[in-house]
Amino acid sequence: MFIHLGENTVVPKKEVIAILNAQLMNKSDxxxxxxxxxxxxxxTSNITDKAVLKSFIITTNxxxxxxxxxxxLKKRSIKKEKNKIYSKTSRGQQ
Structure with missing residues (x-):
């Protein structure tokens, strides 16, 4: 599973260590x-040209x-289970 970080950047979910608020990161020395x-x-990799940064995503690399x-980003990282509906033809029956 992957997480879309914005601006055509995705990372594997298993590589994400932390997702931090950018405002809180700048308050501590x-x-x-x-x-x-x-x-x-x-x-570091700035994935946007916009001046507003909202989060830091720390990965293994x-x-x-x-x-x-x-x-x-947290919502995007939650795996949503989809109900699979099998028709008779998808199970090989007619």
Missing amino acids: INKEFMKLAEEDGF KIFLSPISPAT
Whole structure:
């Protein structure tokens, strides 16, 4: 299963470690330091040209900066079970 992060970017759900609110990330000195080091080492990927960043998605390989809110990304990550309806022809019966 994959999560769409916005702007044609998808990541496997199993690689996502955390989805964090961008406003909260900027309030802590330790978070600012973490992001600064990640940017310097090339681990960040800004997936939008928009100035508004709403979330940071930390994966096993990279940190994505997204314009999509953490709540919306959470909804996208929930697997929705679909009821499968089998007709007689789909089961091989006629």
